[in-house]
Amino acid sequence: FDFRPVHGDLLLAEKLRAFLGHAVRDNKLFHAHMAAVMLNNRPPLGFFGGITGEKKGIHQGRFNIKLNGLGPIIDAARLSALEQKVYHTSTLDRLTEVKDRCRDLGPLSDDLAQAFEFLMSLRIRHQYQQLQAGGEPDNFIDPQRLGVLERTMLKESFKLVARMQEMLKQKYGHLLVM
Numbered sequence: 001f002d003f004r005p006v007h008g009d010l011l012l013a014e015k016l017r018a019f020l021g022h023a024v025r026d027n028k029l030f031h032a033h034m035a036a037v038m039l040n041n042r043p044p045l046g047f048f049g050g051i052t053g054e055k056k057g058i059h060q061g062r063f064n065i066k067l068n069g070l071g072p073i074i075d076a077a078r079l080s081a082l083e084q085k086v087y088h089t090s091t092l093d094r095l096t097e098v099k100d101r102c103r104d105l106g107p108l109s110d111d112l113a114q115a116f117e118f119l120m121s122l123r124i125r126h127q128y129q130q131l132q133a134g135g136e137p138d139n140f141i142d143p144q145r146l147g148v149l150e151r152t153m154l155k156e157s158f159k160l161v162a163r164m165q166e167m168l169k170q171k172y173g174h175l176l177v178m
Helices: 010-024 028-039 065-083 091-098 106-132 148-175
Strands: none
Touching: 028 065, 028 148, 065 091, 065 106, 065 148, 091 106, 106 148
């Protein structure tokens, strides 16, 4: 659903996008499966609201910002866009477009856009620092290396993601096999 035409008859890509969008627009079971994928990737918040990292392994103490932060926002924007027959491929464009159309995600769309931009900036800065140090970029952030303000913004972003996920769980829970 995120494809973009790069060569040839660009109209074919738009026709395919319209066909796919129409085919899945009212398919609640398909939407529920998309929601289930998103619900598998929870934000790394502990019981008392603190940021948690991996318990063991090479990424111990760190969390995957792409999988557990950005991914759920991207997936929710994609799902809402499909429901509303919005054909944008950019997450921010999707959130903007569904703001007034979608009673579920719409009220959260501005905050989700801000959280998305914040999380993306953390990810890019982290990967840039890794490249500058001669390492391979990854998506594993150490919350202890962040400043107090960044950790606060990160917690609030993750709380928003968790609230969005809970909302979608309520919406599709009767169709989900969890």
